[in-house]
Amino acid sequence: MTTFVDRVELHVAAGNGGHGCASVHREKFKPLGGPDGGNGGRGGDVTLVVDQSVTTLLDYHHSPHRKAGNGRPGEGGNRSGKDGQDLVLPVPDGTVVLDKQGRVLADLVGQGTTYVAAQGGRGGLGNAALASARRKAPGFALLGEPGHTGDIVLELKTVADVALVGYPSAGKSSLISVLSAAKPKIADYPFTTLVPNLGVVTAGSTVYTVADVPGLIPGASQGRGLGLEFLRHVERCSVLVHVLDTATLESDRDPLSDLDTIEEELRSYGGLGDRPRIVVLNKIDVPDGKDLAEMVRPDLEARGYRVFEVSAVAHTGLRELSFALAEIVARARAAKPEQEATRIVIRPKAVDDAGFTVTREGEDLYRVRGEKPERWVRQTDFSNDEAVGYLADRLNRLGVEDALVKAGARAGDGVAIGPEDDAVVFDWEPSMAAGAEMLGRRGEDHRLEAPRPAAVRRRDRDAERDEAEAEYRGFDPFS
Template identity: 85%
Template sequence: MTTFVDRVELHVAAGSGGHGCASVHREKFKPLGGPDGGNGGRGGDVILVVDQDVTTLLDYHHSPHRKATNGAPGAGDNRSGKDGQDLVLPVPDGTVVLDKQGNVLADLVGQGTTFIAAQGGRGGLGNAALASARRKAPGFALLGVPGDEGDVQLELKTVADVALVGYPSAGKSSLISVLSAAKPKIADYPFTTLVPNLGVVTAGSTVYTIADVPGLIPGASQGKGLGLEFLRHVERCSVLVHILDTATLESDRDPVSDLDIIEAELKEYGAGLENRPRLVVLNKIDVPDGQDLADMVRPDLEERGYRVFEVSAVAHKGLKELSYALAELVAEGRAAKPKDEATRVVIRPKAVDDAGFTVKREDADGEPLFRVRGEKPERWVRQTDFNNDEAVGYLADRLSRLGVEDELMKAGARHGDGVAIGPEDNAVVFDWEPTMMAGAEMLGRRGEDHRMEAPRPAAQRRRDRQAERDDSQQEYDDFEPF
């Protein structure tokens, strides 16, 4: 049964925002007490957070579909809907988040590091929030915006200070078991280690982590054996240790050729592995002829510039010297890293000529079609109830104020031409009418609603009637017959 997974494809869906409410307050002796529709709640986010207690992506392998809750709709009496609950997904330290094209979205390193994988949708405004001096009693509300939805890939890259590299059965698992308290599986056949093993080593005042991961074979950088699975897990390690088998039973292998092959694979894989500090460990010197072979190859390895250690994981020989040498390299690597700086906020102001949307002509089947793209226009369209004429008019008002109508005219759009707002696979298409009016216009001037006007005093009504008669008389006096 699989107990370790280091790569999964996760389908995430954030919660949608709740719809706003269109309501009018009703009370005795106040038949039209004003709009009191509440706003919809915000949809929940899907958030990835690093948790040190999580070491595998196994849970997401079995349950790859994750969805946050939706926001609740608003209600009358100015009651706003409840926000959707965020869905927090714990991931191991060292998890890399990629999109479907393989682009890195986030590199999650360090306890508590978070990344919003899917943003919850905005809640729609109720008619109380849409009311203004001109639009006193809106007969509509805005719809909630759907939450983000899509697929992301999660890849785990082990976070350790030291990585043990070497051929299968070179003794890496045995070595980590005696250097630390880790208890990996140990056997006398190749590829015993199928998943990374981490151990904590204390050498004097330095505490560091050491990783034992699947072994390498020729062609590992192209995916042979478990090579790629291994190499991904050593990218973050600051020190590499070559474990060379001095007691191999294969006639075509020797420690020096093993080292050359592994170095070639590290260089081919890239990711800076060829430049990491490294040590060479000649393992299994307790085996007959193992010490003799170590004595033969050591001068050649030291001539190449490697620090060489002769050890025996079984007999516990040379372990103390090795652990302190690794601690020295780890301490040097930590000192060379820049100190943590205060969190930076990168501000990228919009260009002064950025209108927030684009208009592009895309004729379809010989008919003119103008596509409008932009965060605001697309969101406004999703918030509009197209069964409500007043809501459609409100959308027209917003688009006009943003300058969409002007840009359509500049692009050559004419009355009746097709206009699409949004991407090709999810757009709202309509025939353009430059003089689209809001639904409230049926009740008076654009945006005004006389239902909410307070009754005029009798004296004011008399003065208004007298003013109307005076205007009529003046028009009669100024009339000149042909």
């Protein structure tokens, strides 16, 4: 059974926003008291939060689909809907969030740091919020916006100060078990360590963590053995410790060649060239191991390495090693900022971004893409003519009609708003007059009807003026 998972693909779905309400206030002797439809509630967010008590992504490996709560719809009497419940997902310290293409979205470091992985949909406005001096009694409300959905990849990079690297069975697990209180599995066969082990070491006034990385072999950076899966766990470490086996029984291996092989894999993986190195010659309790350590030590020191001869079994040389590591860790911490905060990648828009694009597809189809137009389309109830007119008015004010004219669109051409698999398509009827005057009386939009004669339009305007004056005086001329 899997007990340690450091990479998962997670499908997150934020909550949908609640629909706005179209309602008219009614009471005795006042049947038309004005619009009082409330707004819909906001959909819940899916948020990742660093929790020090969480050390693996195992829960998300078993349950990769996570969804937040939906917002409630608005109600009459100016009652807004309840917001959807946010979904908080605890993740280990050092979790990196990526998209499906492998681009980094956030690097979560530090207890309590957060990242919104999926944002809840906005609640739709009720007709009370849509009322204005020109639109006193809207007969429509906006629909709630769907919450964001998508797939993200979570990768765990162990947050440790020291990383022990080396061949399988070099004694890394034994070393971490005597330096700290960690109890890793120890056996005399290769690849005993299948997951990184963490231990806490106290040396004087310095407390630091040590990570035992599963054994590396030639080709680990290209996927051989277990190295590729766990090389990422050494990226955050302040110092790398080469644990070299001086008592190996393999005739084609020796400490110097082991060191060269591991260094080549670290170079191939990349990004670790600036980390200080320490060499530990392990298993000097074996007579042949002690002789070999004394033989290769001058060569290692000539290369610039600081060398320690230790025995995890006999507890030899451990105190000197632990204090040397504490000294390096303290220097590394002093060189860093006081607190390493969450790194979130922000990709700002261009300064000349109009908020939408218009592209021609085929002979008579134009596609409009943009955050605002697509959101407005999702919020529109197309069964309500007044809501459709309100959408057209918003698109016109944004400049969509001007852009269609510049792109060569003519009356009757098809216009699609949104992506190919989820677009609203309609026949374009240009109307360059923007503003609320584009809308006729409640429930009407002259762009959705046949042209009327000038005399009829004057008569309708006079009727609208009389209706507004009568409403101001407190009576209804059409009763």
